[in-house]
Amino acid sequence: MSIGDIIGGWKARWGIGRMDYKVKPGLYAVGKPDGDSPVLVSANYKLTFDILRKNLTSLDCWLLILDTKGINVWCAAGKGTFGTDELVNRIEATRLADVVSHRKLILPQLGASGVSAHEVAKRMGFTVTYGPVRAEDIKAFVDAGYKATKEMRTVEFTFKDRIVLTPMELVPAVQMALPVLGALFLTNQFAARPFDKKDVTAYLGAVLTGAVVTPALLPHIPGKAFAWKGWLLGLGWTAGYLGLSKRFKKEDRLMSVGELLLMPAVSSFLAMNFTGSSTYTSPSGVKKEMKRALPLIIGSAAVGGALMLGVHLFFRRKAK
């Protein structure tokens, strides 16, 4: 892999041009494969492709790349683009049956939510074997005679897994905050109680707490619902920061109450959105969590925001 691939991967993680980060669907040769070499199926997201290439250096095989619109295997399988129909079509388009003499395909296990193995067998005569979850286990899987251990079959969500996802949580959160900060900069020109650096820090801290700190510490935070975890840390951050900044004095009290209502709600909302990045939340669970949390988040943020705005516009701080 070249330096360009590494920079490209970094950019994709931060959301720069990630929708164009694709490779062309089709059949690729890795090493020097022949008619007996295994066929591995994957997605056309370039990050996926590069991780695969990196882990296949000592294996001669074919790579059948499906058109998943530049999206990773698991997500594409959920959407159905990494699916039975696309697989069948790609087998035909690449004339795979003429290239290899066997009729076996190795699919990433996480593709299974989009592909029906028995249907592929029925329609194309190819048997599907599900390989390991992680590309780094492919070599061991092949060496073991196409057998995966329980560890290879289980999805994890390690600290590192979570951390690499946080830029894509943070970038939109900051983008959403920019117009608000811009508007407040304008009202600051005439407001009775202008927002200062500490108010902005409290807010940015709440964003960071929800979008980065909560995901990072996820399994160590008490409770199960993501919104709850984010709220808890958001409250800790806001109360701690306001305390350290001596913002519980009489003249700041009303504003601080507003911040205590708004900031943890922001953290909670962002943490709740991290369910989409997690590897273990069910839609039924997320729905249940949202039904409870969303009204509280909206209510708390609305009351807190209104209180802050009221104080900001109309309550002059008494001179010391």
Next chain:
Amino acid sequence: MNHRYLKDVTTLSLSANQCVGCGLCAEVCPHGVFTVNDRNAKITDKDLCMECGACAKNCPANAISVDAGVGCAYAFIMGWLTGSEPSCDCSGGSSDACCS
């Protein structure tokens, strides 16, 4: 560290008398929810299920049913706002990070 999400929410169900014991459910499940003994599948820990639907999709006997979908709050919000089905749709450079 083992992650656990909400209890008693999954829609996963297995009809044992339809099971042919092929073992594919245990193979595709990313959270080890199934075990197969004596050619019969069993659900071990239902609360680990994330409703990805891989088991049901690959069960040749149609013995498994689950309301499969994406466990993504953002997808639900967008679904409610636009009146469409919640989907893990990452196009248009949205804030959806599930497609990393």
